[in-house]
Amino acid sequence: MIPYGRQHITDEDIAAVIETLQSDFLTQGPKIAEFEQAFATYVGSAYAVAVNNGTAALHLGVMALGLQPHQKVITTPITFVASANCIQYCGAQVLFADIDPTTYLIDIAQVEALCQTQSDVVGIIPVDFAGYPVHMEQLHAVAEKYGLWILEDACHAPGAWFIDSCGNKQFCGNGTYSNATVFSFHPVKHIATGEGGMITTNSKQVYEKLCMLRTHGITRNPEIMLENHGPWYYEMQELGYNYRITDFQCALGLSQLKRANNGLTRRNQIAEKYNKAFAHTCIQTPQVADSVYHAYHLYVIQVLNRLELYTYLRSKEIFTQVHYIPVHTMPYYKAQGYKQGDFPIAEAYYEHCLSLPMYPSLTNEQQDFVIQTILEFYNT
Ligand SMILES: *Cc1c(COP(=O)(O)O)cnc(C)c1O
Numbered sequence: 001m002i003p004y005g006r007q008h009i010t011d012e013d014i015a016a017v018i019e020t021l022q023s024d025f026l027t028q029g030p031k032i033a034e035f036e037q038a039f040a041t042y043v044g045s046a047y048a049v050a051v052n053n054g055t056a057a058l059h060l061g062v063m064a065l066g067l068q069p070h071q072k073v074i075t076t077p078i079t080f081v082a083s084a085n086c087i088q089y090c091g092a093q094v095l096f097a098d099i100d101p102t103t104y105l106i107d108i109a110q111v112e113a114l115c116q117t118q119s120d121v122v123g124i125i126p127v128d129f130a131g132y133p134v135h136m137e138q139l140h141a142v143a144e145k146y147g148l149w150i151l152e153d154a155c156h157a158p159g160a161w162f163i164d165s166c167g168n169k170q171f172c173g174n175g176t177y178s179n180a181t182v183f184s185f186h187p188v189k190h191i192a193t194g195e196g197g198m199i200t201t202n203s204k205q206v207y208e209k210l211c212m213l214r215t216h217g218i219t220r221n222p223e224i225m226l227e228n229h230g231p232w233y234y235e236m237q238e239l240g241y242n243y244r245i246t247d248f249q250c251a252l253g254l255s256q257l258k259r260a261n262n263g264l265t266r267r268n269q270i271a272e273k274y275n276k277a278f279a280h281t282c283i284q285t286p287q288v289a290d291s292v293y294h295a296y297h298l299y300v301i302q303v304l305n306r307l308e309l310y311t312y313l314r315s316k317e318i319f320t321q322v323h324y325i326p327v328h329t330m331p332y333y334k335a336q337g338y339k340q341g342d343f344p345i346a347e348a349y350y351e352h353c354l355s356l357p358m359y360p361s362l363t364n365e366q367q368d369f370v371i372q373t374i375l376e377f378y379n380t
Helices: 011-021 030-043 054-065 082-089 108-117 136-146 204-214 247-257 260-277 306-315 344-352 364-379
Strands: 047-051 072-075 093-096 121-125 149-153 161-163 169-171 180-184 197-201 299-302 353-356
Touching (some): 011 247, 047 054, 047 204, 054 082, 054 149, 054 204, 072 082, 108 136
Antiparallel strands (some): 161 169, 299 353
């Protein structure tokens, strides 16, 4: 069986988890800060806050950046539902902007058009879909103009970067052009901790707020407590959650992070091989700008007869996937007034997209089999 994505667990990973299981702390121990610091260094941010999943990271991200029930936030319809749901968690309204037909990323001109026509827009949640980094410098220019924050959903893109107009490499999550960035450590993502997530930021204020919200809104920091009754004292200053991650998950994350760059290199190799194999066929392969390092969480092709191809591959034990069903067409969002036809480019993309197997431990033989099976389907 060949899935579209899967985790890679080594003996070293297992040893790291066992070591932490035998230590003093299963949770709230030293592995969490260690993982946070290593991850912040990896993406180039000042701060990182680890949480129990990527969805919790999104929720705390919008809370920390500020979102009130009467306000609106813009995101893309081609993403996992969590990118939009975090806005709903705050009782606020989701606005979708259609995608760019070439990159499949949020169309920055559409974002600006919404800013001109809608009131109470306070933020943007761009998604580095499939691992393709959004041109955050251009999006940031729009955000500045309209006074919006940016919460980047980089769940697909740890380690990806683009080159900005000054010729500098800007890694997803480094905070140069976004206020905060979220990542997920679900097993299909680049770095697996079972369930897990991270928020990176360069703002000390956002960082402190995230730390408090992650643990019930409680602080033990004497500098910000209103009272202090003694060494046992803590203060709950606002309504937070228990969104903590465990130490043994962070031990796994640290171990996985060491191999992250090897994984990216391998993903890019796999992408190149697919690109070559499908170059002169009716299969539309991803189009990636030269100024971008793609993280290839997904390798998405666009095809005719998608359902038939999907079914054929399944009969050969190759399990592809569709990313994504446009979020605005989900019954929940339809109930908010969205309908089929609202975002035609996203909807047309959805008709033809298919994610092929893409993960570092996919062998050359397995990939050859996938390619051969697809070519066979179109030649018969
Ligand atoms: C996986 C994912 C999430 C949610 O992450 P979880 O860790 O599964 O909660 C959010 N946004 C995108 C784009 C994702 O791919």
